[in-house]
Amino acid sequence: MTQNWFDNIYIKAKGDSNQVPWANMTANAYLKDWLNQHSEIEKNAKALVIGCGLGDDAEILAEKGFNVTAFDISSTAIDWCKQRFPNSSVNYVVADLFDLDSSHNWIGNFDFVFEARTIQSLPLKVREQTMEAVAQFVAPEGTLLVVTVTRDTPEEPSGPPYPLSLEEVDYFQQLGLSEINRNSYSEKNSRFPKRLRIEYRFQSKS
Template sequence: MQPHPCLENWVKIANITKKKALVIGCGLGDDSEILAQYKANVTAFDIAPSSIEWCQKRFNNSSVNYLVADLLNLDNSWKNSFEIIFESRTIQALPITIRKEVIEAIATLLKPGGTLLIVTRLRDTEDTIDGPPWPVSEAELSQFSEYGYQEINRIPYIDTNNPSVKQALIEYQRN
């Protein structure tokens, strides 16, 4: 187990010290821990209580605040409160029928001037596809602009286990 390589590369060049960071769908915690290692103040959540239990066992001396939470039912106090958000493959795991709500839920959490990092599979069309996962379309990603987000970087990612699947790390800044 290890942090996502795109995140690992990003934290090496970003200044995240003392920034308030959120990891959505934290799984077993590796992405959260690398942000904490680079001195961010990290909150990480997952809908699965077993994931949070694993995080707390694996990283029992961690500074990360691990929580069980539902992205579509977060406390209003979280809105506009994070400077960095990392989301890896959560959007693509959720049905296309709720994507608008999922994107809105993510978009409202970041402070203006903050950075959103998304790692996802991509699709070129709006055609209905089988899943999960359901790769994210460009039209879906463009919904972030409705909340003042501007794409500032897109780095293709090739998974050696599945090299034919189009994937990327997308970095947004919120105006």
């Protein structure tokens, strides 16, 4: 999957979100549910949204009081976010997870990182690399919240998307993130039988 692959979908949609297969035009239901259970957000806590698409998850985090940065590899998606939310406090940025501009100073710098459906959108050959790239943003004692579909078999799925196996999911723990909570959801009428929401904490060793 290249930058062009994603950007082309947004370009071809020509502003019609029905043409973007993953665009729900509302915040992720499992993020909303998590936020409803966690009202204790510190003032100026910093949140990062990975592969933010059309911006709904970033916006709900901003509404809840986070200082939000949201990035996507697609410049068309980021322009679309800015058009949809002209008065937003979110810092929308075009950036490639695998080729970050060091001047952003994002590494280890976010109290809350939200990742939904970006890891699963990329093939298995870059799975560990993608998960490492996601994990690197979490500050000491910060939270990573991941929402993803999973698969039961070790074989490479014929994606996209490419659901994660449970073994792959566990790679976040090898990266120093402790699993705090895991919820599993079965969705009727979905082509993917299971979705996970996992909350991790980056517990610094010192």
